[in-house]
Amino acid sequence: MRDYKKYDVWQKAHELVLFIYKEVVPSLPKSEQYELASQIKRAAYSIPMNIAEGCGRKSDKDFAHFLDVSLGSLHELEYCAQLIFDLEFISKPVFEELNERINEVKAKLINLIKAIRS
16 A cells, blocks of 8 residues: 655645645635635645545556546636635735645646556
8 A cells, every 4th residue: 555645746735735724714704614715625635635545545546546536626726716816815925825836736646647547
């Protein structure tokens, strides 16, 4: 079995979740705490959770499937970031930092998926 904590992509995804919880969600209006905030948190923590779950699978095919699910959640989070920026719930510097973190995880995740499938 693989140790998910040894994967740089998992570490970066975990840091992304912490950033969401500490820097993004608190800036959302109270009216969005149970809807949009909840959706953003679920999308964010789904990324490292699926990497971890995939590491517990025996085959590369199963692992790649969970990495694909993580990538889907990452794209969902990317859209949420754009939405909350366009709604002016987060500042431009927070949006830029969030986008940078998302893109870093995305690149690492895509590279891992390619490596597993080749």
